[in-house]
Amino acid sequence: MSDTTITLIVPTHNEQDLICERSLKTLSQQELGDLRLKVLVIPNGCQDATAKNARNFISKQSKKNISWQVEELELGHRTKSLNYGISLAETDIVMYLNPDCILEPNAIKTMYDCITGSDKLNYVGMLEEPDLSFLKEGTMLYKTIQLLAYNRKISGTHPPSGRFIAFRKEIFPKFPEIHSEDTWASLYTYKEYGPESLKVFMGQTVKFIPYTNWIDFMKVGSRYMEGTYEVFERFPGYEEVDKKRAAEGKLDDETRMSLIADFCTKNDIDMEFVQNIKNVIFPLVVENTKLVRQLSDSGTWELV
Numbered sequence: 604m605s606d607t608t609i610t611l612i613v614p615t616h617n618e619q620d621l622i623c624e625r626s627l628k629t630l631s632q633q634e635l636g637d638l639r640l641k642v643l644v645i646p647n648g649c650q651d652a653t654a655k656n657a658r659n660f661i662s663k664q665s666k667k668n669i670s671w672q673v674e675e676l677e678l679g680h681r682t683k684s685l686n687y688g689i690s691l692a693e694t695d696i697v698m699y700l701n702p703d704c705i706l707e708p709n710a711i712k713t714m715y716d717c718i719t720g721s722d723k724l725n726y727v728g729m730l731e732e733p734d735l736s737f738l739k740e741g742t743m744l745y746k747t748i749q750l751l752a753y754n755r756k757i758s759g760t761h762p763p764s765g766r767f768i769a770f771r772k773e774i775f776p777k778f779p780e781i782h783s784e785d786t787w788a789s790l791y792t793y794k795e796y797g798p799e800s801l802k803v804f805m806g807q808t809v810k811f812i813p814y815t816n817w818i819d820f821m822k823v824g825s826r827y828m829e830g831t832y833e834v835f836e837r838f839p840g841y842e843e844v845d846k847k848r849a850a851e852g853k854l855d856d857e858t859r860m861s862l863i864a865d866f867c868t869k870n871d872i873d874m875e876f877v878q879n880i881k882n883v884i885f886p887l888v889v890e891n892t893k894l895v896r897q898l899s900d901s902g903t904w905e906l907v
Contacts, residue, residue: 608639609715612688612699615644616679619652621812622702623660629705631664636712640669643688648679682780689777698769703812705734706767710807714769717804725774726792726801728763728785730756732808737815744820746872747880748813753866756805758854762789763801767809781837783830790834790841793848824888832892 613626622644630642644661646654654675661671674691676684689697696715700706707713710729718727733752738745755761765785774792778784792801814820835842854862867874 607637608641608694609711610641610643610688610692610694610697611711612685612692612697613642613644613702614681614684614688614699615646615649615653615657615702616681617649617651617653618702619649619656622653623656625812626700626702626704627657627660630700630711631660631666631669632708633669633706633711634709635668638668638712638715640711641692641694642669642671643691644671644673645676645684645688646673647676647681647684649675680780682778682782682784685784686777686780689772689775692772695772696769697772697775698767699765700809701766701811704766705810707807710767710809713807714767714804717802718769718771721799723796723799724802725771725796726763726788727769727804728765728802729767729804729807729809731764731766732810733813734810735813737812741871743876744814744817746870746876747820747884749870750863750866750872750877750880754859754863757859757862761803762786762793762848763803766811779837781830781833782826783834786831787834787838787841790838790844790848794841794844798848798851821888821891825891825894828888828892 611630613622613630615622615626627642627644630640633640644654644657646657654673657673661673664671672691674687676687685699688699696718698711698714714727714729718724731752733748735745735749738748763785765783768785768788770788774796775788779787781787789801814823831845835845863877864874866872867877
């Protein structure tokens with residue numbers, strides 16, 4: 604067996620009911636070939652049985668090419684837990700996976716082959732796919748999330764998302780302690796190493812649990828926008844980098860809308876609904892983001 608090892612970090616906060624059935628289970632089923640995998644589960648600030656459940660799950664695992672470790676942190680902070688995991692990693696390639704995610708059986712090896720297949724690649728994500736089984740089919744929220752996922756797939760302008768990431772440790776020995784570390788990492792990689800240094804792998808998908816109600820949809824959407832603004836404010840020049848990155852490979856509006864129209868026809872979505880997303884839902888997220896920004900200094904934005 605190869606001595607090539609990958610470190611994968613699972614940062615988790617109060618997710619006792621899903622971590623074992625989603626991320627840990629999917630990792631235990633990975634077909635690694637000659638690779639070895641070390642999984643670092645980092646429960647941070649948990650007030651439930653997340654760590655206990657993870658340890659119970661790990662105690663039942665027997666694959667020789669997968670090792671497991673649980674390291675608890677008192678403070679609930681995603682980026683701190685990622686940085687702690689990176690500090691423990693002794694491998695050139697590090698990955699991280701959100702606890703609600705499910706991978707295809709060879710996803711780890713696929714991502715490893717992708718990032719090591721080019722000396723220029725430093726930061727790679729995988730195409731996201733919402734697990735629509737958690738939503739009631741045909742509802743407004745179902746159609747919104749379904750449509751947003753398709754738009755992301757065809758647009759070609761989105762940076763790698765932090766749900767499932769592979770990166771080189773020498774490039775990212777530590778992330779800045781901000782909300783949207785994935786946004787920062789994408790822009791940093793693009794700025795310092797060029798557009799060929801990052802990509803979204805489109806050949807497979809990582810399935811995640813989508814927002815199951817409108818409050819969470821608004822909350823998470825606002826957090827994303829606030830996190831992006833935070834990156835722009837703390838790192839001068841990154842907003843311009845983002846505009847340049849987004850313009851490269853972007854579909855023209857006519858082609859994009861034609862593809863969306865075909866998708867809507869196949870999925871029984873009225874094009875008027877598409878306009879409602881643009882003219883009603885997105886402005887609501889923007890307005891909520893403004894409120895989030897007003898509250899962020901006082902540390903109460905988690906309540907929005």
